[in-house]
Amino acid sequence: MAATAEDIRTEVEVWLRDRWDPSLELRAWRQRLLDDRWLVPSWPEEWYGRGLPAWADAVLHEQLAAVGAPGAPLGVGMSLAAPTMLAHASDGVKRRFLPPTLIGAETWTQLFSEPGAGSDLAGLATSAARDGDEWVVSGQKVWNTSAHHADHGLLLARTDWDVPKHAGITCFVLSMHQRGVEVRPLRQMNGHASFNEVFLTDARIPVDHVIGDVGDGWRVARTTLAHERGFATMRRPRHDPAVGRATREAAAEAAEHLKTYEWYPQRAGRPDLVVEAARRAGKVDDPVARQKIAAVLTLQRVHEWTARRAAAARATGRPPGPEGSLGKLAASVVARAAAEVHTALAGPFGTIVDGDDELQATVAEVVVSTPAQSIAGGTDEIQRNIIGERVLGLPTEPQSDRDMPFREVPR
Ligand SMILES: Cc1cc2nc3c(=O)[nH]c(=O)nc-3n(C[C@H](O)[C@H](O)[C@H](O)COP(=O)(O)OP(=O)(O)OC[C@H]3O[C@@H](n4cnc5c(N)ncnc54)[C@H](O)[C@@H]3O)c2cc1C
DSSP states (O other), X not given: OOOOHHHHHHHHHHHHHHHOOTTSOHHHHHHHHHHTTOSSTTSOGGGTSOOOOTHHHHHHHHHHHHHTOOOSOOSHIIIIXXXXXXXXXXXXXXXXXXXXXXXXXXXXXXXXXBTTBSTTGGGOOOEEEEETTEEEEEEEEEOOTXXXXXXXXXXXXXXXXXXXXXXXXXXXXXXXXXXXXEEEEEOOTTSOOOEEEEEEEEEEEETTOEESSTTOHHHHHHHHHHHHHXXXXXXXOOOOTTSOHHHHHHHHHHHHHHHTTTTHHHHTTOGGGHHHHHHHTTOTTOHHHHHHHHHHHHHHHHHHHHHHHHHHHHHTTXXXXXXXHHHHHHHHHHHHHXXXXXXHHHGGGGGOOOTTOHHHHHHHHHHHHGGGXXXXXXXXHHHHHHIIIIISOOOOOOOTTSSSBGGGSOO
């Protein structure tokens, strides 16, 4: 008989009683979880897991949280690179890169977008050419979150210029620690610098550090993008540094990682603050403000329920699908609506950061951060295209450059 959530809960509880040791180094603790196949129990048995349904990961996290033990690390490594490698990489690449990624010893950045290839990602022009036992890579990437402290880049580059654009792309693991890789931070209009430009000049990649087959990078990228658009909300783990070395290191690791994302709640519009903002502005009795507040909170609640429905479907083991696009679009709608309400309530003060007024400072950050919600991970228009084509079955968007050799595509 298949194991139930209660069975798994009990098994993890017993295991933790025996094996949880807060005095361990964080990585040694995660290695213990990995060795005993409790780091990602939903993964296949031959790849560090137990072949359990996806909900087993949530049960594990609950049990870890109950005793205050850290689990897998946050970040692009766990959320994008690891599932992409699991789905497409050779056994050699999986053996080399999965364990250090899973225990947080090696970190990642996503090297997909380019100045001339964002929505039209398949139009990318960073080139990778074979030179003996290596690939030599040159080009420019942009918007690369956390590239300034990543060990590896999940890189898309063009390996064949004489086939149509989707067919000539390959996915690589690029070491960020080499002479041909230059990372330059980008300062955003909200004052943070979470992204970078990455300039590649004859950067080197060992010939077998390819994910999927050479020329099959578009299929690999679609797996990554599906995970990126999924409904996953960012975990914000709470580790009590006083418990022991493992939790102290986990708290420091999470704090460092989350620095990049500290403005992300504001990017989502902070609908949770609109009632407080209305009170502060003396507008809770204003009929127009009340209508606007009710509308945004309704939208947000509906989005949350849809997200939960999708998460429940994912927990049964369904891979992320087009519903990710629906969720992503809904998140943009909520963020924009919330920013409009905040702006209407605060008036010109919504643009001012004044002394210790935390609410006003947060609203000011909302105003200059919400536009990113409609762009990151694929713009609203692109989500609409995906919904139109894959959910509603509408004809695909006409693309004149789709079938011609990429070399001949005007750029
Ligand atoms: C917060 C944030 C984080 C990001 N993180 C990363 C990262 O870590 N790694 C990474 O590689 N990239 C990252 N990106 C880049 C992101 O994926 C791109 O910005 C996005 O795909 C849009 O590409 P673009 O900026 O080139 O805009 P463009 O593609 O030039 O689009 C410009 C406008 O044209 C519209 N448009 C384009 N094509 C169509 C079409 N076919 N139909 C209708 N409208 C269209 C777009 O919707 C948009 O409004 C990030 C971006 C942001 C804002």
